[in-house]
Amino acid sequence: MPTVPQALARLELELRLARRQGVWVLKIIHGFGSTGTGGKIRVAVRRALSDLQRRKQIRFFIPGEKLTIFEEDTRRLLQLCPAFRRDHDIDRHNNGITVVVLRDRKG
Numbered sequence: 817m818p819t820v821p822q823a824l825a826r827l828e829l830e831l832r833l834a835r836r837q838g839v840w841v842l843k844i845i846h847g848f849g850s851t852g853t854g855g856k857i858r859v860a861v862r863r864a865l866s867d868l869q870r871r872k873q874i875r876f877f878i879p880g881e882k883l884t885i886f887e888e889d890t891r892r893l894l895q896l897c898p899a900f901r902r903d904h905d906i907d908r909h910n911n912g913i914t915v916v917v918l919r920d921r922k923g
Contacts, residue, residue: 823857824864831874831918840918841897843905848912855912862914880905880913893917 818826823846834842849855865877878889884907885891893915894901905913 818857820856820860824860827861827864831868831916835918841893841900842916842918843903844914844916845912846914858911858914865914865916875917875919877917878915880908880910880915883907883913883915884909 827844830842830844834840844861846858846861847855848858862877862879865874868874869876876889876892878887878893883890883903883905885894890906896917900906900915
């Protein structure tokens with residue numbers, strides 16, 4: 817199991833690789849904590865993504881528990897990437913994942 821600093825370093829690496837490869841939507845599986853009551857990695861990853869969004873380094877992110885068609889950001893994601901409708905985590909309220917939209921499909 818990685819430590820929080822190791823997980824954040826891996827997040828940074830994967831975001832950098834995704835950008836280089838032209839990936840613009842990324843699903844992060846960070847888990848929800850072994851006790852099910854917190855998850856230091858989940859909290860740290862989402863805090864880091866919030867900071868990246870504020871600095872406009874990512875467009876937006878959707879916590880798994882908000883990955884539902886009733887949330888505006890999910891509807892935005894589905895407009896940008898209609899194929900994501902087939903993802904099995906939509907409407908499952910899975911707080912062990914987070915979806916990141918790096919940029920528009922166009923650039």
